[in-house]
Amino acid sequence: MTHATSLPPELHQWVTRHLTGMDTAAVTDASWPRGASRVWRVRTDHGEVFVKLYPSTEKYEREVQGCEHATRALAADEAPRLLASDPDRPAVVLSALPGRVVRGLPLEQAEEQRVHRLAGGLLRRWHDTPEPIGDREHQRIRASVTAQADEAAVILERLGDQLAPAERNLVRDAAHNLPDLARALPLAYRHGDYSPRNWLWDEAAGHHSLIDFEESAPGLAVEDLVWLCGAAWPTRPDLRDAFLTGYGQLLSSTEQRALVLLTARLGVSYLSTGLTKADTVLIDRGRTVLQHMVRAPR
Template sequence: MTKATASLPPDLHQWVTRHVSSMDTAAVTDASWPRGDSRVWHVHTSHNKVFVKLYPSTEKYEREVMGCEHATRALAADEAPHLLATDPERPAVILSALPGRVVRGLPLEQAEEQQVHQLAGDLLRRWHDAPEPISDIEHQRIMASVTAQADEAATILDRLGDQLSPAEQDLVRDIARDLPGLAQALPLAYRHGDYSPRNWLWNPEPTPGHHSLIDFEESAPGLPVEDLVWLCGAAWPTRPDLRDAFLTGYGQPLSSTEQRALVLLTARLGVSYLSTGLTKTDTVLIDRGRTVLQHMVHTPR
């Protein structure tokens, strides 16, 4: 995840200095994701290892703070970073560092990868089970978001239907027709919002290994099954062993309603990728969208 030696912006450096000792000898590296909006730095001093995160909006900052607070209630102390300092004016936070490496791209043997996914399932279940109050306004926002996704699918079908196979057209039609009703029948919970291996940390030592979670700037109340969309679209179609391991850790199979909603939410993301890719002539998004749609056509729903 760490990319290159860097320096903090001067005003941010002054703020961090008030909270982190030995900043005069700190080693700073840029740890930002290539396509992310937030800026992240790893700061390593003789006394501390921390991450400094600068957000593009107050909303993402507030979600990170609330996500960290939720993690303290839902997870063990070493399974998520701790807030060491916050500044809503910048907006920025300082987070404790956790042992381990980002799972995405790690050369794991099959058994170890299955172990990581099982632990990820267990962690997510505890994350979802920790209660948070969800107001009527939040409930309306969630349902409006799902309806907007269904409407987007209908619009894309009208515009790009001739570029979809008959089976893909039927799937997108199902999204537009069925997704809002399915959402009404599903429970709500506090979701992570970006639950994928790029936000999982894995430390194989000490045995049997340790799994932890980072990056809460997309966390918010929503449908728990939304946290499975990346896995459903990118990992499980070619690795059913990882699906089995994850759901074993999660502790319960998906209900028929959850499974259908998951497939439709994942397909909605795929057709959105495809639409954006065709509009921008982005072959990466086009290929990603077509792959997800093809997988979802063959996934039981």
């Protein structure tokens, strides 16, 4: 997807009301290739900000609420500040943070372990800062887990013959047991996309920070570990150890089992979507995740 490297006129006018120096601003498209939201880096004589335009009011509201949670949970330089917001567009202006996105950075092993340890500590503070979870949110969380279990069951019925026996058993376990397991798991305000693409690392200062809150919402705390469990930890147990050291506690047996099943559900979803769309990247990703989860301790 190709986005314009200038702000849409109406959005530019709105941003101008909140920022000075827009006449000489340098605008760079900073959107993720596969993302639905549009993001621009705006450099003015007075500093740098990010402007984000959302595909839905729900994404916008989650970003705003995530920023508010971050002000309570994290230090001021660990998350962007919300400088302006408009639910009618829906769009926000966010402060910029020092550092570069961790995903893809050529880090030495010791430095990468340090980043993951700091990321674990940051997530623990994020999770430990409470937010009210009402009846509607509890219902949404239960419905989300049930939907994931149902998806696993549907895919198993459709693609079971394309899975190895151990993979079929794992997906069947997810379909049958995730809803019951979820009842015993701790809830927290989740980041929702806790992965190195949303971590910033300032090497000179040794500083770690967090961005992108449009998936944040109350949910199962262990769901924030799914990407790491499926993509990073299977081949880098040292990063798992570093992260959990920073997090400050090991996973319980119930959390570990649920994490493996949630990750397996994601893997088989990748596989199903990849086969439907003939997307070899998703097919390979799905098969790799399933193979890793078969070998993961439960």
